[in-house]
Amino acid sequence: MNAKIALVAALAALALAGCAKKQEAAVEATQEAAADAATAAGQAADAATDAAAAATDAAAAAGAAAVDAAATTATDAAAAAGDAVAGAATDAVQATGEAVEKTGEAIQEAAK
Secondary structure (H helix, E strand, O other): OHHHHHHHHHHHHHHHHHHHHHHHHHHHHHHHHHHHHHHHHHHHHHHHHHHHHHHHHHHHHHHHHHHHHHHHHHHHHHHHHHHHHHHHHHHHHHHHHHHHHHHHHHHHHHHO
16 A cells, blocks of 8 residues: 555656646746747837938938929029020110110211
């Protein structure tokens, strides 16, 4: 009878040891999963930081392009205005020259 009790006690001890081993494996798996999740979260945060930096760079480039476009448009407008003024001045000088010439002709006719 003592042998049977010892055998049952030994089997119970083995069963408890097996359960403890399974719990230890479950705890290790949980810890590994938590570590993997933390690593993935860190990588996601890094990717978000990179995306934000890229968006900032893109916004800066768009702003610079807009400034360049505005400067080019203003320069073109100023050049066109300058051309118009130069053309008007040329026309005015030519008209003045023609008027002086006609006045001179009129004076010569009157002197005859």
